[in-house]
Amino acid sequence: MLMFILRRLASGLVLMFVISTATFFLLNLTGQDPVRQVLGPVASVEQVEAKRQQLGLDEPLISQYFQWLGSAVRGDLGRSWFTNQPVGELLSQTLPPTLSMVIGSLILAAAFGTLIGVTAALRRGRLDRGLQVASTLVQAIPGFLVALVLALVFAVQLRLLPATGFTAFTESPAKWLASITLPVIALALGSLASIALQVRGSMIDVMQQDFVRTLRSRGLPERSVVVKHALRSAAGPSLTTVSLMFIVAISSSVIIEKVFNIPGIGTQANNSAGRGDLPVVLGIVLVTVVLVVVVNLLVDLAQGWINPKVRVS
């Protein structure tokens, strides 16, 4: 098991390295002068040169890259070219809103997705067909459209919840909840449908397996057969879906944050990428990959808990 974790960690490190390198050179690929963008068109040539030197952009690209990599390994992601704010500090400000949304939506989607999926698998019939139709419909609706409609109904028409903005949990838990409710629902809906379908499929598979019949032949209560035994075996593939949903949620949160005007990592990415703030964009890409690697590792560990065979090999 330890070897397994180490292998996954190594693979994750390679991924982080490859992605950040690719991002670095991609962002430096085209000819626009970042310094000119930082200072604006009215700055003098001397000012531009001075700034260039200050940012270290007068050096060859390859040494810029190694400088960045060297400090990144030490945990220093540099400073924004535009606001001079440390990238680490920026990330620590923008991560909480995004993570609140993403994690909240995944919990919601996993809980209800499992419930609906299991029920559909056991009952079949009309409920099952209803689930299939509904999930096709829900998966066809882009998350931001759901967000817009939710904002229109609950914030604009009914005025029940705030349409925009984010309140930190530490500031006011109640306001925090109110501010993330609509974004979380918008993010969760698509994942919920996917998870429900996956759980339904694996549950139907597992319930037909020999060992379930044998468990029943032992006269165990149906609840134990379904929840303790069958669901645990069905959870493996469903967890993989959850880890995919995490990536999708990070991706969608960029748009959802725009709809609800939430100062999260997606909004930051959109702004920084728009004006070419390379250190910030690199930092965001890096932290996203780290998140994905961590979540995948957690899912792998959970797979090991569910399936003892994974643990041994």
Add this chain to the structure above:
Amino acid sequence: MTDNLVTGTRKSLDVVSAAPQADNLIKKFLREPAAVISLVFLALLVVVAVLAPLITSYDPTATRLADVLAPPFTPEHPLGADGVGRDVLANLVYGAQTSLLSAAIVIAVSLLIGVPTGLLAGYRQGWIDGVSMWISGALLSLPAIVVLLVVLARVGRSTSLALVVFGILIAPSVFLLIRGSVRAVREELYVDAARVSGLSDIRIMVRHILPVVITPTIIQAALLAGAGIGIEAGIAFLGLGSSDKASWGLMLNDASQNIFNAPWLLLWPSVALVLTVMACTLVGNGFRDALANYGSAAGRVKTRKAAKEAVSTPQPARPMTKASAEPEDALLVINDLRVSYPRPNGEKSDVVKGISLRVERGQILGLVGESGSGKSQTAFSVLGLLPGQAEMTAGTLSFAGADLLGMTPKERNRLRGARIGYIPQEPMSNLDPAFRIGSQLTEPMQHHLGISAKAAKAEALKLLARVGIPDPERVFKSYPHQVSGGMAQRVLIAGAVSCNPELLIADEPTTALDVTVQADVLDLIRSLQAERGMGVVLVTHNFGVVADLCDQVAVMRNGEIVEVAAVTDLFTNPQEEYTRLLLDSALDSTSKTTTAPSAGSDMTTETEGAR
């Protein structure tokens, strides 16, 4: 978006092996109304997109201050105008062009990358496979929109570039699908034959492998189209798309800015977007369902008493030897048991056709017959564990004087494990792989006997020692995959007898075991039976086992009982031609499988499918 594609890959893969003829497929597809309507809708959308200049005279990007937020349903602007005075209808119609083009770009890019790499990785395997799997995993773990932000940051607003990049990011879904299909086909005999006959790899791929992957690729393309349209709208909504093109996403962006004063602007682009993406999905699903061609699985087990007449119908088999005994004395009484399964065409296929049996306390009844003769179905009927779609009726089904047919599922569940034990055929697939052997033994005991976990553990260890496991402590702590098949079968036997049942149902308990272990396991069953005085129904196709263990034998064929006799009578003086045939073939062949003539070979597959 990405998620559907990947899970879709898995589903499409399932049906690869069952690819039917193409014309047949189209026929089946046409029987899916939702898919056909969706296809028609998409065709109409293409027409609208092509005829856009004829439908509206407006330039979708032209802004007019005078028309800002012009109301809908006016001759000038049938659907109104948006926040900067652009005509909504024109944007809707030209937006269709953009959407369809986006779908085309994403499909083209991801197929161009995914198909060749998938073919190569699946066919060659080795390091190429390893490397491409890592790259595909890496691409799949990237949040698409974050990548698009980075790319567009340097290049500026460009819808087509964004779609090309998205096509690359989503290509792994095609790659995985093709790779999986190729790996599945690669091992097929005809590919082997082609390889032996010296065809080059490329010709094998084009001639034998490509045709197999075409249908799943079409399904995937439909899903990719939906994803492409969705992502285009997302990019445009974020303001990253080309500014000189109409787009439903751009319309939604404008609508969101005017959500307070003109919420109706949301309507048309939303409807267009949702319907189009859904149509793509439904077309894909339609193809998939047409391929899968599954029969409808419905309903629960229908258990009811057969009509009175059924009971008095003359039995096809000879009367039972002890039929005169009082029913209360018997441990198990089965009268006119029938089991049937619905066929995909709506008819029913009967797998057990009105059999009657009787097991006395402490007696071992052998239920013999070739596979598909209905003996396992009979066993599961007694246990109440037939699969959901099975339909069962019986005149009498009583256990120790209690009417099983009149019991609620809960009451029957209380009998199982406690008073009726079950030993399955295949040891490895009958233990829950996720739980330690110990907990699988103690859970039923704690439930039925109401004993503490500690007492149950002590009891389980005693049982494991009793069934001949040399190191009970170790096996108790092991997971099923850590013990051998023979061990697992002993564990299952221990589980079956753990609560001292009066009746033991053993379904081919030695078939899956090594010949060397078989005798030991039979000895074990016999000694446990003698020790506890259980009645046993032993399902088998092996006359050696019958001769070894049984008091009474019932020979089954095609769901009917051919002959019932005491074991010595049956071997010395078989009454029926079929029994004689079975006996002869059992003596002739050294293998365990009977080679008796099969009158119902279609029945065999029928039952196998039902299980």
